[in-house]
Amino acid sequence: MRQGKTFLSFVFAGLIALLSFFMAPAALADNAAETEGGDPEGEVYVIGTDTTFAPFEFRDPAGELVGIDIDLMKAIAEDQGFRVEFRSMGFNAALQALSANQVDGVIAGAGITEERQEVYDFSDPYFTGELTIAAVEGSGISGWGDLEGESVAVKTGSLSEEWAREMQQDHDFEINALDQTTTMVESVKSGHDKALVDDLPIIAYGIQQGSGLELVSEPEPTGDYGFMVNKGENQELLAMFNEGLNNLQESGEYQEILDHYIGGESGPDPSTFLGLLATSIPALMVGLRNTLLITGISFAIAMALGLMFGFMKLSSNIILRGIATTFIAIFRGTPVLVWAFFFYFGLPQVLGTPISIWVAGALTLSLNGAAYIAEIVRGSVQSVDPGQAEAARSLALTQGQSMRKVVLPQAFKMMTPSLINQLVIMLKDSSLLLAIGFGELLYQAQQIYAANFRTTEVLLIVAAIYFVAIWLLTGLANYADRRVNK
């Protein structure tokens, strides 16, 4: 067992080293990796954060990561002379990344709870949280008592869920646990849920941005927000955070940051649809580039692996066939998302070394794609008339010659439509990588509607971009198919 694990680690380490080599240029091109803060010579810390937790962290129309947490962390870094690099990856993903030592610390509007304190070390509190209920304007709801028999949206694993579960003991309502504030808001606006429970500043910011909801209850104090590091790790970072926070609170800079986001200066996003299009396009184009890049890289690897496993499956050698069959069964029989989490969060803990999100993303998509392509290859080769190989063999061609000259050209012609199909599926599957915080197209869209609450419009724009990209891609592939397979 122990030996098996070592061998597995060795194989994976080799694979990853290879992938890293190919992907270094792509990773360098990722603009998310800029460091910010104080002394340019200072130590760099990687800080995980939520993707869409306005006003604590979100992206402004220019695509810049902003918010109370972000500005606070930068100001503290400035004060203490270190540098930070942010990874916005979703709340739960950030906590997993912290456990996996993929990041040094997490600042994500996280409440200080006893449960979390068992696993993480918290800083001094930097914000006191309050929860509140919100519903559609004019709904007539004024508290828990009005929610009997209704469904209420809460944020998965957060204090809002805890509060709602507590209230469930006295009131009879359903709980619908969702991942993001925008999803919760859309769920209430579309009538799936009657009300939502979330942190007051977040709901307040949303209302300011035109979310169409109103606060319907007295705020419930929940406790304090803290910055966290993995238990027993990065203690010097924690000490610097506490000292810097203290300095900022004394100088008044802390209050300035809060006022900037929840002081009520900005109004709802006033732009027309075209205005929205214009402001969101730059960020979406970055997303499209990442989507196309990760799909292209993954498809190339998937083709190589798929051909290899496809031929192994056709081999007369029972061991090769067994390896191929196992590989295909594993990756075809499990969801893509499981592997995304495994490669990004699980594998680093096995290997003891962080894995680039590009490598994890490409591994996820290419291994899944390879399983399907292997079956396409096997099926196509087997569907070539056996008489073709017999005719070639009876002309004294070797097995290899008959495969290369006679069987494969016919098999490739047959498999092309299926391969184009697989490419399209892979391009769409790449959107699943948003779950680990990969900056692809749908992820960028989430960033935008998390800040301006124009969910439907942004999603329509993204759907159109996907549609056009896939339409052009299939057109190109079919053209190439006609040229090559006349």
Added chain:
Amino acid sequence: MPNPKTSTIPLVTDDETNVIRIENLRKSFGDHEVLKGVNANVKTGEVVCIIGPSGSGKSTLLRCINGLETITSGDIWLGGFSLADNNVDLNEVRKHVGMVFQHFNLFPNMTVLENITLAPTQVKKYSQDRAQQEARELLHRVGLEDKADARPDSLSGGQKQRVAIARALAMKPEIMLFDEATSALDPEMVGEVLGVIRSLAEEGMTMVLVTHEMGFAREVADRVAFIDSGVIQEHGSPEQIFGNPTSDRLKDFLSKVL
């Protein structure tokens, strides 16, 4: 005996020698025994037709002769090559044996000319020029010199089979095997293919044909072998087989097909 690994010399040099010797050949597919002890010889230049009811093992016997089917027991000798010997390079044997299939099995991804030049360029390492020149001569011989650049799917069945014969001849084989070469053809196209086979017989090519064309067998065969239930029941000259059959099985078979 020539070294089977490297030999490209002819299978036999003496016209009187049996170029094919089949010794107690048995062939099973799983539990099903198709050939149950076949013994036969074919002399150089001889034309042998194999007749018999469907499922009797005719095609299996033919496919054993060029190694498309492995031998379960017994042996087939082609000149000095023993097909039962695992050390024999089958590709070396196949250079001497051409085969024509019922369904032509032309390569649809190539032109007619490419179908014919593939084996000479790949196996014999001929230059493209030499292979193409010889291919055009062969196409002329089967009457299809104008179809060199056509794709197989644009040809009629009879034309396809003539290309398939030219393709097999391009390797300059000493033995030609025909597996029901006219069975898949429309009746009006049978003649053009039989014409080509007849001209090969006249040139002295050693041939084994599995056929349903009794009239043709009678005309071109030196000998006819009747197979039923996995063994050769009767063999002899066409006159003897068709004119004076001895076994009841052959009489029964002939009464159905003639």
